Amino acid sequence: MPGAWPTVIFCVAAIVASSARSHTEGTPISPHDFWTAWSLQPSVVVPIAIAALLYGRGLRLAWSRAGIGRGTAAWRAGLFSFGMIALWAGLVWPLDAIGESLFSAHMAQHIVLMGMAAPLLVLGLPIPTMIRALPRDWQRGLAHAVRWEPWRRFWGFIARIDVATVLQLLVFTLWHIPAAIALSLENDFVHSLMHGSILAAGLVFWTAILRMRSDEFGLAILALFVNFKFSLILGALLAFSSRVFYESYLDRGLPWGVTLLEDQQLAGILMMVVQSMMYLLALVIRVALLLRSPDSRVATTLTPQPGGLAR
Known part of the structure; x- marks a missing residue:
């Protein structure tokens, strides 16, 4: 069966969860508001908690019957945990709220969702594990x-x-x-759609990369290289430009002690360094795996085999 369910479930959860804070109420936060700006609305916390509970129950059922590491490898469970932490950091931690004040924080949030949470969740093999926690009729x-x-x-x-x-x-x-950034600051639905679609696109991309066939190795390397260069070039444009592109953040960053241009340049540096390095790291790992064994491939089957849905 195609590895569709990671995208289906997590994209729905992301679209709901990404309605983190209201971007139309109140004023952008300042540094002294940092630790009170958690996005603890039920629409954020509940989907993440449900996913974590389902995964935990499915893991317990698998390991109690077959032994630790059986059914779902321990390293996959660890990666899923880190992916959930990244998802929490991007949607619940004050990073989302700071994104109202700083474009650089907004950029960091996108990097966390697309470049950290997405690949970690895909590698964590979430859907087969979660399905074990469901009633048999639901599995069927x-x-x-x-x-x-x-x-x-x-x-x-x-x-x-x-x-x-x-x-x-x-x-x-x-x-x-x-214009899209400006609209996301004014409209909650657009803000939710932004983060939901960014996470969805990341999940689809990393699913394709991590589940590649042996004859797609060259294409996967090219895809990672293209994303690396794209992040590098666009990041450099933002970091080294003397022109302000995101005027919707005008005066929002003043409480943080940064000008509009400095904030934009910091966002560019994050994209140029952090985001591009994520793709470069993935590219290097792929090449290293090939050199280690020409037939090696990270097995990331994201859906259970027929008959594995009902317990």
């Missing part, structure tokens, strides 16, 4: 839904490495157009 229903032919075709298309790469680049570019 999910198995039937996944086999629906229109969905299989749709997923087979968007999970292609070339399509997933273009999709991620388009989503990231769209949401960093100055």
